[in-house]
Amino acid sequence: MFSDKDIAHFSKLETPFYYYDLNLLEQTLNACKDAARAHQFHVHYAMKANFNEMVLSKIKAIGFGADCVSGNEVKKAIDIGFVKDKVVFAGVGKSDREIIDALERDIFCFNVESLQELEVINALAEARQKIVKVAIRINPNVDAHTHANITTGLDENKFGINSWDMPACAAILNLSPNLEFIGIHFHIGSQITNLEVYKNLCNRVNEFSAWFEDHGFKVRILNVGGGLGIDYHNPHQQIPDFATYFKVFSDFLEVKPYQEVHFELGRALVGQSASLISRVLYVKNGKKKNFIVLDAGMTELMRPALYQAYHLIENLSGNERSMPHPQGTVNYDVVGPICESTDCFGKEIPLPESFRNDLIAIRSAGAYGEVMASHYNLREGVKSYSKEV
Numbered sequence: 010m011f012s013d014k015d016i017a018h019f020s021k022l023e024t025p026f027y028y029y030d031l032n033l034l035e036q037t038l039n040a041c042k043d044a045a046r047a048h049q050f051h052v053h054y055a056m057k058a059n060f061n062e063m064v065l066s067k068i069k070a071i072g073f074g075a076d077c078v079s080g081n082e083v084k085k086a087i088d089i090g091f092v093k094d095k096v097v098f099a100g101v102g103k104s105d106r107e108i109i110d111a112l113e114r115d116i117f118c119f120n121v122e123s124l125q126e127l128e129v130i131n132a133l134a135e136a137r138q139k140i141v142k143v144a145i146r147i148n149p150n151v152d153a154h155t156h157a158n159i160t161t162g163l164d165e166n167k168f169g170i171n172s173w174d175m176p177a178c179a180a181i182l183n184l185s186p187n188l189e190f191i192g193i194h195f196h197i198g199s200q201i202t203n204l205e206v207y208k209n210l211c212n213r214v215n216e217f218s219a220w221f222e223d224h225g226f227k228v229r230i231l232n233v234g235g236g237l238g239i240d241y242h243n244p245h246q247q248i249p250d251f252a253t254y255f256k257v258f259s260d261f262l263e264v265k266p267y268q269e270v271h272f273e274l275g276r277a278l279v280g281q282s283a284s285l286i287s288r289v290l291y292v293k294n295g296k297k298k299n300f301i302v303l304d305a306g307m308t309e310l311m312r313p314a315l316y317q318a319y320h321l322i323e324n325l326s327g328n329e330r331s332m333p334h335p336q337g338t339v340n341y342d343v344v345g346p347i348c349e350s351t352d353c354f355g356k357e358i359p360l361p362e363s364f365r366n367d368l369i370a371i372r373s374a375g376a377y378g379e380v381m382a383s384h385y386n387l388r389e390g391v392k393s394y395s396k397e398v
């Protein structure tokens with residue numbers, strides 16, 4: 010909810026912009042930290058969800074590690090002050106340059122996603138006389154029951170090493186003196202709201218862990234990835250239920266005394282902490298459709314265009330203008346200015362009757378929002394502000 014003060018503040022700013030609630034972010038981080046501590050679980054923040062520096066410094070301060078998926082994320086994590094012993098590097102296509110840079114920074118671990126990558130890392134490490142810690146990212150073929158575009162743990166997905174390649178994987182590890190195997194890694198998808206999915210994941214993790222131990226490898230790290238979803242329909246109910254989430258793993262994972270359980274949460278930590286604030290440029294009332302054209306588009310928030318994602322949309326000006334609204338609500342297609350038909354934030358959205366210059370908030374935009382902004386159509390690039398803490 011925005012206060013009258015927030016709205017008065019917005020009305021002085023040039024739109025569109027991301028507006029971060031760093032208090033809420035901090036409460037969310039603390040809730041996660043406490044819930045994880047109850048089980049001695051370790052949390053790494055999946056930096057790709059949001060690498061805004063205001064956000065990163067809060068997360069670093071709370072003591073989480075960083076889960077990176079590019080060389081630049083590794084660099085940024087270390088530059089901003091994440092401890093390198095808590096920086097991990099995943100990704101299906103790490104370039105030689107990225108591997109070398111991460112090697113030289115002595116990060117905690119590479120999450121390796123193919124047999125060939127194991128060989129490349131071993132060779133690059135050997136040339137630099139380094140021993141590199143690796144975890145094997147396994148594709149467990151577990152259905153995350155989420156949108157197809159953000160499912161990552163099925164046989165048809167590009168991520169991880171498939172189960173049938175495990176013997177070859179073990180053989181390569183045995184022949185690679187510069188690799189130190191430390192554990193297994195999984196990440197089956199994003200915006201997962203059905204926790205049953207994680208039970209299935211736990212069962213697979215137990216099987217793979219046993220397989221590696223039976224083949225003479227000590228599995229010290231069980232990294233179960235991230236993916237916990239947020240409630241896009243209720244941005245007011247802001248803090249995800251971390252306790253219930255972690256309990257699933259506590260109940261279903263078989264953890265040996267020498268094993269650590271690692272999580273890589275992104276969306277659940279940052280998703281509710283930002284809104285995209287925009288203005289109505291034009292209202293087009295048609296026979297079949299009413300359109301609100303915003304000054305924000307898919308160049309500022311791509312999720313709806315990319316995977317038909319839902320975000321709650323609010324008219325912040327409508328509330329104060331007239332109560333109750335003489336016209337009631339009107340159904341609008343809320344669209345952006347970009348020359349693409351997918352540049353639409355929502356269809357048939359009931360809103361108070363809206364007018365040019367009204368302020369519109371697109372909620373729950375803290376994850377995969379600002380970081381996916383682009384310059385398509387030679388757009389400016391989006392600004393961000395935060396609520397005073």
Ligand SMILES: *Cc1c(COP(=O)(O)O)cnc(C)c1O
Nearest residue numbers: 055196199235236273274275276
């Ligand atoms: C994206 C990603 C995550 C985080 O996913 P969320 O859905 O944001 O929690 C975790 N691990 C890996 C390897 C990822 O690529």
